[in-house]
Amino acid sequence: MTSTALLQSQSCHSLADWLCYIEQSHPIEKIELGLGRVQSVAERAALAQLPGIVILIAGTNGKGTTARTLEQLLLAQGLSVGVYSSPHLLRFNERLRINGVDVADELWVEGLKQVEALRADIALTYFEFTTLAAFAILKSQAPQICLIEVGLGGRLDATNIVDPALSIITTVDLDHQDWLGNDRETIGREKAGVFRAGRPAVVGDLQVPQSVRQVATDIGANLSCAGSDFQLDLQAQTFAWHFTDQHYEHLPLPGVPVQNVATALTALALLDLLPDENICAQVLAQLSLPGRMQWLSRKPAVLLDVAHNPQSAAYLASQLTQLKNGYRRVQLVVGMLKDKDIREALSCFTGQGYHWHLVSLPGVRGASSDLLQQALPSTEQSCQYPQMSDVLATIASAPADELFVVFGSFVTVSSVLSLWPQENV
Numbered sequence: 001m002t003s004t005a006l007l008q009s010q011s012c013h014s015l016a017d018w019l020c021y022i023e024q025s026h027p028i029e030k031i032e033l034g035l036g037r038v039q040s041v042a043e044r045a046a047l048a049q050l051p052g053i054v055i056l057i058a059g060t061n062g063k064g065t066t067a068r069t070l071e072q073l074l075l076a077q078g079l080s081v082g083v084y085s086s087p088h089l090l091r092f093n094e095r096l097r098i099n100g101v102d103v104a105d106e107l108w109v110e111g112l113k114q115v116e117a118l119r120a121d122i123a124l125t126y127f128e129f130t131t132l133a134a135f136a137i138l139k140s141q142a143p144q145i146c147l148i149e150v151g152l153g154g155r156l157d158a159t160n161i162v163d164p165a166l167s168i169i170t171t172v173d174l175d176h177q178d179w180l181g182n183d184r185e186t187i188g189r190e191k192a193g194v195f196r197a198g199r200p201a202v203v204g205d206l207q208v209p210q211s212v213r214q215v216a217t218d219i220g221a222n223l224s225c226a227g228s229d230f231q232l233d234l235q236a237q238t239f240a241w242h243f244t245d246q247h248y249e250h251l252p253l254p255g256v257p258v259q260n261v262a263t264a265l266t267a268l269a270l271l272d273l274l275p276d277e278n279i280c281a282q283v284l285a286q287l288s289l290p291g292r293m294q295w296l297s298r299k300p301a302v303l304l305d306v307a308h309n310p311q312s313a314a315y316l317a318s319q320l321t322q323l324k325n326g327y328r329r330v331q332l333v334v335g336m337l338k339d340k341d342i343r344e345a346l347s348c349f350t351g352q353g354y355h356w357h358l359v360s361l362p363g364v365r366g367a368s369s370d371l372l373q374q375a376l377p378s379t380e381q382s383c384q385y386p387q388m389s390d391v392l393a394t395i396a397s398a399p400a401d402e403l404f405v406v407f408g409s410f411v412t413v414s415s416v417l418s419l420w421p422q423e424n425v
Contacts, residue, residue, distance in 0.1 A: 013109075022129050067083050110137075153187075186211070195215055248277045335408045
């Protein structure tokens with residue numbers, strides 16, 4: 001029933017209808033930070049009072065993989081778990097999982113209907129509306145653990161209306177500077193807004209901004225930091241994790257950044273929810289998350305990663321140094337949003353002899369291939385494409401001994417996933 005005509009809520013029947021209605025009222029790319037609107041609506045049905053134990057996860061990078069690690073370690077113990085995250089890759093339903101399964105359209109529709117009835121004349125952003133709907137669903141389904149991923153920043157993000165038993169900051173780096181500030185100290189202060197007085201807080205960044213420590217001190221949060229309070233020791237095929245008197249010595253390296261795994265383990269230890277080492281090893285051996293170091297194909301070799309800012313790009317570049325020796329040539333397929341630090345992100349890969357495929361992304365935030373070209377040194381080999389579908393023929397016909405790495409944005413990875421023949425995924 002969706003169309004270019006303006007929808008009214010009374011006309012909405014499907015999830016697609018509701019999402020179209022919300023976006024017509026407030027475009028998805030339009031950001032308005034602040035808790036006033038969302039708190040006012042939430043209070044009308046106690047939507048911020050989520051069931052069970054609530055963990056709030058903020059950070060520049062690593063929120064999704066930290067949440068996935070927590071989820072899988074908790075599910076392995078027989079606990080029921082709800083996970084709210086954003087953005088999604090292919091389907092909106094991915095934004096809320098309960099016990100590892102994306103919530104169905106029908107539940108989303110009921111949640112959105114409830115929020116529409118509650119808000120009355122209060123205008124909500126797309127993220128606020130859908131976040132409150134997710135909270136309504138979590139309340140109705142009542143999992144034992146709720147893992148809530150912050151959308152942007154922390155202090156003024158809509159998710160920060162909840163009362164977490166524990167808060168996490170995965171990493172602090174430069175991103176969304178228009179909203180959060182132009183340096184790590186300012187951004188760190190915004191993210192530390194998820195801390196709560198007298199509650200544990202875990203920081204996975206190895207260089208914790210002083211502002212984060214200061215917020216924890218000022219409000220009396222119980223801070224545990226990577227490097228000082230918990231440690232990670234990497235071996236060739238395994239790693240060890242140490243926190244207070246707890247030591248796991250031979251855990252397998254997972255398919256997600258191991259620093260985020262250490263952060264998750266520490267959070268569970270603080271909540272007395274840490275499984276034994278054997279269960280951890282079994283979970284980590286299978287741990288992965290779509291769009292994060294995801295092998296889409298082996299012949300040809302296609303690796304996907306949503307790396308979209310300098311910090312995540314640097315991590316991906318470091319992984320490529322270990323992978324590239326197995327291939328005759330590495331080719332980079334990149335599409336980015338123009339409000340990102342494109343030059344700094346791409347610089348992580350320059351000077352390595354990689355060949356670039358620069359793709360224009362659609363929408364008001366999408367960067368053109370020309371803009372990407374301008375961010376590269378003239379010595380880099382590259383070609384440009386108006387859309388992602390134009391690159392796929394090149395990838396599909398490539399020799400098996402070449403590696404294509406697709407990165408730059410959730411939009412980029414999503415478009416490849418949607419276009420790639422599903423029988424080959």
